[in-house]
Amino acid sequence: MTTPFRHRDTGPIRPVADADIDVPEDLTVGQVAALVGVSVRTLHHWDEIGLVRPSGRTPADYRVYSGGDVARIHRVLVYRELGIHLAEVARLLDDPEVDEVAHLRRQRELLTDRISHLHEMVSAVDRMLEAKQMGRPLTPQEQSEIFGTEWRPDWAEEAERRWGDTPQWTQFQQRTAAMSRKERQQARADGETLNADLAAAKRLGVRAGSAEADVLAERHRAMISQAYDCTYSMQVCLARMYVEDARFTAFYEEIEPGLAAWLRQVIEANARSHGVDPDTATWQ
Numbered sequence: 149m150t151t152p153f154r155h156r157d158t159g160p161i162r163p164v165a166d167a168d169i170d171v172p173e174d175l176t177v178g179q180v181a182a183l184v185g186v187s188v189r190t191l192h193h194w195d196e197i198g199l200v201r202p203s204g205r206t207p208a209d210y211r212v213y214s215g216g217d218v219a220r221i222h223r224v225l226v227y228r229e230l231g232i233h234l235a236e237v238a239r240l241l242d243d244p245e246v247d248e249v250a251h252l253r254r255q256r257e258l259l260t261d262r263i264s265h266l267h268e269m270v271s272a273v274d275r276m277l278e279a280k281q282m283g284r285p286l287t288p289q290e291q292s293e294i295f296g297t298e299w300r301p302d303w304a305e306e307a308e309r310r311w312g313d314t315p316q317w318t319q320f321q322q323r324t325a326a327m328s329r330k331e332r333q334q335a336r337a338d339g340e341t342l343n344a345d346l347a348a349a350k351r352l353g354v355r356a357g358s359a360e361a362d363v364l365a366e367r368h369r370a371m372i373s374q375a376y377d378c379t380y381s382m383q384v385c386l387a388r389m390y391v392e393d394a395r396f397t398a399f400y401e402e403i404e405p406g407l408a409a410w411l412r413q414v415i416e417a418n419a420r421s422h423g424v425d426p427d428t429a430t431w432q
Contacts (some may be wrong), residue, residue, distance in 0.1 A: 174204055174212040184221050191221075199238050200224060223248075230255045316431075319376035335374060342367055346411060347404035356410070357417035365418035368411070380419040384429035387415040 181188045194200040195211075200220050202211035213221075220241065227237040232255075240246050346364055354360050365383075372378040372386065390396045390408045400408035416426035 173214050174206065175214075175218065176210070176212055177202070180213045180218060180221065183218065184225065186221075186225070194221075194224070194234075197234065197238075199234055226252070227255075230259065316376040316378070316382065323375055335371075339371060342371055343400075343403050346414075347407055350404055350407055350410045354414075356413035357421070361414045362418045362421065365414050368415065379432065380422045380424045381429040381432055383415050384419045384424060384426045385431050387412040388426075388429075 175183065177188050177191050181191055191200070195202065200217060202213045203217050204212045204214050206212055223241060224234075224237055227240065228234070232240070240248060240251060342364075346368075349360065349364055354364075369378050369380070369383045372383065378386075390400060391412050397408045400411065419426055419429065
């Protein structure tokens with residue numbers, strides 16, 4: 149027996165193979181509507197346009213549907229489910245020159261191709277969901293939403309080369325991948341605000357080790373910790389990179405001349421106050 153399918157508007161539709169069997173004669177429009185899963189209004193419309201007209205009448209002169217009429221309705225539903233306009237459906241059903249069986253076979257082939265394509269799309273979505281949950285790498289656009297338009301993709305490559313085998317890198321991938329676009333944009337805004345505050349403090353002559361400088365160092369570490377758990381020792385390693393890697397130095401120099409070196413001093417002084425020796429600090 150053919151498997152039933154559901155029409156987008158009308159609910160379950162019985163298969164065409166069942167249309168010519170066990171269908172009582174002289175069904176009212178309401179009975180047919182309940183039987184095939186369409187509205188009474190739809191059946192009235194099909195009657196008005198001549199697509200499916202009830203062929204019988206009761207003694208009281210009410211129009212009723214025969215088994216053959218119901219079979220025609222099922223064929224209409226199949227064609228409509230395939231996306232064929234009602235005018236074309238009427239031509240297919242009424243033109244004796246049309247090979248309806250051959251046409252249905254062709255439509256079945258098209259449906260099979262569509263189902264195969266949809267299965268491929270489902271698989272692609274599944275892969276995207278898995279990547280999102282597992283923490284796949286950020287796209288360049290997503291990176292810029294977090295780190296700003298000045299962010300360069302090779303910085304992420306450098307970070308992966310240095311720390312790709314660490315738990316922190318895994319955290320970074322997972323946490324940033326799970327961020328919504330709004331959260332990424334907020335992280336970028338927070339970073340820009342912090343950089344502006346760092347530059348302002350440097351211009352004002354805030355000294356490393358002061359209470360104000362320590363607050364800024366803690367804000368910097370908290371910002372990094374949104375992506376992965378950043379210890380004081382790790383923060384010192386980052387600050388060291390800001391000075392030793394020309395690409396990072398240029399980034400901070402553009403914000404404020406001398407900012408990279410000043411930020412390193414601030415971070416190292418704060419780490420020292422928490423028992424970390426900047427000279428021997430490692431990624432741990």
